[in-house]
Amino acid sequence: xxxxxxxxxxxxxxxxxxxxxxxxxxxxxxxxxxxxxxxxxxxxxxxxxxxxxxxxxxxxxxxxxxxxxxxxxxxxxxxxxxxxxxxxxxxxxxxxxxxxxxxxxxxxxxxxxxxxxxxxxxxxxxxxxxxxxxxxxxxxxxxxxxxxxxxxxxxxxxxxxxxxxxxxxxxxxxxxxxxxxxxxxxxxxxxxxxxxxxxxxxxxxxxxxxxxxxxxxxxxxxxxxxxxxxxxxxxxxxxxxxxxxxxxxxxxxxxxxxxxxxxxxxxxxxxxxxxxxxxxxxxxxxxxxxxxxxxxxxxxxxxxxxxxxxxxxxxxxxxxxxxxxxxxxxxxxxxxxxxxxxxxxxxxxxxxxxxxxxxxxxxxxxxxxxxxxxxxxxxxxxxxxxxxxxxxxxxxxxxxxxxxxxxxxxxxxxxxxxxxxxxxxxxxxxxxxxxxxxxxxxxxxxxxxxxxxxxxxxxxxxxxxxxxxxxxxxxxxxxxxxxxxxxxxxxxxxxxxxxxxxxxxxxxxxxxxxxxxxxxxxxxxxxxxxxxxxxxxxxxxxxxxxxxxxxxx
Amino acid sequence: xxxxxxxxxxxxxxxxxxxxxxxxxxxxxxxxxxxxxxxxxxxxxxxxxxxxxxxxxxxxxxxxxxxxxxxxxxxxxxxxxxxxxxxxxxxxxxxxxxxxxxxxxxxxxxxxxxxxxxxxxxxxxxxx
Numbered sequence: 001x002x003x004x005x006x007x008x009x010x011x012x013x014x015x016x017x018x019x020x021x022x023x024x025x026x027x028x029x030x031x032x033x034x035x036x037x038x039x040x041x042x043x044x045x046x047x048x049x050x051x052x053x054x055x056x057x058x059x060x061x062x063x064x065x066x067x068x069x070x071x072x073x074x075x076x077x078x079x080x081x082x083x084x085x086x087x088x089x090x091x092x093x094x095x096x097x098x099x100x101x102x103x104x105x106x107x108x109x110x111x112x113x114x115x116x117x118x119x120x121x122x123x124x125x126x127x128x129x130x131x132x133x134x135x136x137x138x139x140x141x142x143x144x145x146x147x148x149x150x151x152x153x154x155x156x157x158x159x160x161x162x163x164x165x166x167x168x169x170x171x172x173x174x175x176x177x178x179x180x181x182x183x184x185x186x187x188x189x190x191x192x193x194x195x196x197x198x199x200x201x202x203x204x205x206x207x208x209x210x211x212x213x214x215x216x217x218x219x220x221x222x223x224x225x226x227x228x229x230x231x232x233x234x235x236x237x238x239x240x241x242x243x244x245x246x247x248x249x250x251x252x253x254x255x256x257x258x259x260x261x262x263x264x265x266x267x268x269x270x271x272x273x274x275x276x277x278x279x280x281x282x283x284x285x286x287x288x289x290x291x292x293x294x295x296x297x298x299x300x301x302x303x304x305x306x307x308x309x310x311x312x313x314x315x316x317x318x319x320x321x322x323x324x325x326x327x328x329x330x331x332x333x334x335x336x337x338x339x340x341x342x343x344x345x346x347x348x349x350x351x352x353x354x355x356x357x358x359x360x361x362x363x364x365x366x367x368x369x370x371x372x373x374x375x376x377x378x379x380x381x382x383x384x385x386x387x388x389x390x391x392x393x394x395x396x397x398x399x400x401x402x403x404x405x406x407x408x409x410x411x412x413x414x415x416x417x418x419x420x421x422x423x424x425x426x427x428x429x430x431x432x433x434x435x436x437x438x439x440x441x442x443x444x445x446x447x448x449x450x451x452x453x454x455x456x457x458x459x460x461x462x463x464x465x466x467x468x469x470x471x472x473x474x475x476x477x478x479x480x481x482x483x484x485x486x487x488x489x490x491x492x493x494x495x496x497x498x499x500x501x502x503x504x505x506x507x508x509x510x511x512x513x514x515x516x517x518x519x520x521x522x523x524x525x526x527x528x529x530x531x532x533x534x535x536x537x538x539x540x541x542x543x544x545x546x547x548x549x550x551x552x553x
Numbered sequence: 554x555x556x557x558x559x560x561x562x563x564x565x566x567x568x569x570x571x572x573x574x575x576x577x578x579x580x581x582x583x584x585x586x587x588x589x590x591x592x593x594x595x596x597x598x599x600x601x602x603x604x605x606x607x608x609x610x611x612x613x614x615x616x617x618x619x620x621x622x623x624x625x626x627x628x629x630x631x632x633x634x635x636x637x638x639x640x641x642x643x644x645x646x647x648x649x650x651x652x653x654x655x656x657x658x659x660x661x662x663x664x665x666x667x668x669x670x671x672x673x674x675x676x677x678x679x680x681x
Binding site for chain 1: 568643662
């Protein structure tokens with residue numbers, strides 16, 4: 001087979017490939033106008049390749065036939081307006097599109113009509129040894145300029161979009177511009193510049209190949225989601241090249257035997273190529289998934305770290321808040337107590353004659369004043385103790401050798417006024433031996449004071465008995481003949497809430513439940529135990545306090 | 554005569570104790586500023602002044618902390634035998650934070666009356 005025919009066949013193959021492009025672009029394109037119009041572009045590019053091919057292939061039918069086919073190649077000029085429309089749809093600038101399209105199509109149709117029916121565009125053909133070159137008509141330069149103009153518009157549209165695009169889209173447009181530019185430049189050289197110099201155009205078929213490459217690249221950019229998989233791209237390109245070459249070999253086979261072998265090889269390579277492409281694609285996708293997973297894990301780790309930071313900050317804030325609260329409490333302690341010190345001080349001085357002898361009435365008044373002051377001091381102490389408990393601080397400072405009996409005697413002395421007024425007794429059964437335990441004297445006294453004062457307060461007749469024992473444990477038992485407690489009341493006695501029980505509420509309007517809570521906390525801090533029992537309402541109560549002792553004198 | 558120091562910034566409290574110590578015929582010297590006390594102690598340490606038997610030191614002073622005074626007294630050979638009673642309105646749970654220097658006694662101001670304090674001072678002087 002001669003070279004001319006072979007060239008025709010290769011061009012037919014290119015036309016076929018263009019057809020594949022059209023199918024690939026239109027397949028499931030739905031309403032994607034950009035793809036549809038790129039499909040039209042590929043269609044007309046296919047026509048161009050086909051008519052070029054026919055010009056070569058049917059040369060042996062005579063010059064007139066070939067000339068007819070060659071004139072038809074100008075139909076391919078319609079691919080230009082199609083491409084322009086594609087760029088408008090791709091960049092989304094579809095305003096006045098119909099108007100613009102009509103202009104381009106109008107000119108294109110005029111060119112096609114004139115080239116079919118006159119020799120204004122194509123004058124004649126000339127056969128060389130391996131080539132058919134064309135001799136252009138007078139309007140041919142205008143056609144070239146028009147083509148160039150269309151391409152310039154397309155590239156301008158793409159460039160404008162390129163500068164504002166980001167990421168993947170930017171890459172896509174880069175491909176379009178690359179392909180279009182290659183086409184423009186080489187097309188210019190082969191179909192305009194060289195013919196201009198040598199007065200004939202022998203290389204017009206190159207434009208067919210180039211247009212395939214150009215539209216092929218563009219289609220590839222449109223169809224593929226991830227362009228940058230170099231591995232996949234090169235595998236595919238390599239396979240395509242191999243297939244095309246082998247397909248050509250089929251057509252160029254000398255005899256049937258060769259043809260069958262070539263078909264066989266082509267099919268084998270086709271399947272193998274498809275398999276290879278799929279496996280490479282799978283590998284790349286897996287790698288991408290792995291990367292994505294790694295990123296997610298890193299993201300999760302970062303989130304966890306951030307959450308940790310938040311938690312740490314919250315903890316630090318809480319701690320600093322605690323410290324601030326502590327500072328505040330310390331300051332308050334001092335400020336609340338300072339004036340109270342003066343009040344206690346002055347009342348004490350008056351009572352002890354520092355300001356001279358006072359009348360009985362005055363002494364009575366000052367006593368009451370002092371009692372209130374002492375009550376307030378006690379309240380302040382308890383309030384501060386509670387906050388210390390709540391801050392988890394150590395409230396007691398245990399020292400060895402504290403004797404209990406003097407403490408209780410002091411308490412009895414302090415409550416003497418009240419018990420005498422009420423007409424009830426307060427008896428302390430002194431133990432035979434003297435006991436010393438490890439205790440915080442002030443705090444223990446406050447605790448015991450609360451319990452005994454409680455007993456006194458809720459006893460209307462009879463009195464309070466206090467007994468100190470030391471059989472196997474050190475024990476203080478405070479028994480009263482007062483209003484007693486119900487079962488329910490006994491359960492909640494040492495709670496933080498201001499429980500006073502129903503009976504107590506009826507009898508008195510004053511009284512604070514926190515006293516018992518503080519007392520129990522202090523006893524616990526001394527590593528002791530405290531509990532209470534009663535046979536019922538109206539039957540008195542007994543408070544039991546156990547303390548670990550360290551020495552018996 | 555035996556004397557004692559009271560280092561305290563609140564004027565009303567000083568007034569109360571001035572009368573109390575006067576009634577009890579105790580020779581007491583009063584300091585409202587930490588720096589004054591420090592100067593005095595330094596003088597004592599360099600033998601320019603007589604040392605007191607007891608020092609009652611408030612923790613919260615306008616210029617310094619009472620602990621500095623306590624430290625100064627207790628860490629000096631000459632003055633470490635002076636009885637130092639920390640006389641404060643902070644609860645004795647703060648006792649642990651005395652930076653290793655222990656006072657001889659901790660007294661909570663609101664829990665003691667002048668009469669009781671005078672008694673305590675007299676006992677401590679006689680005991681020594």
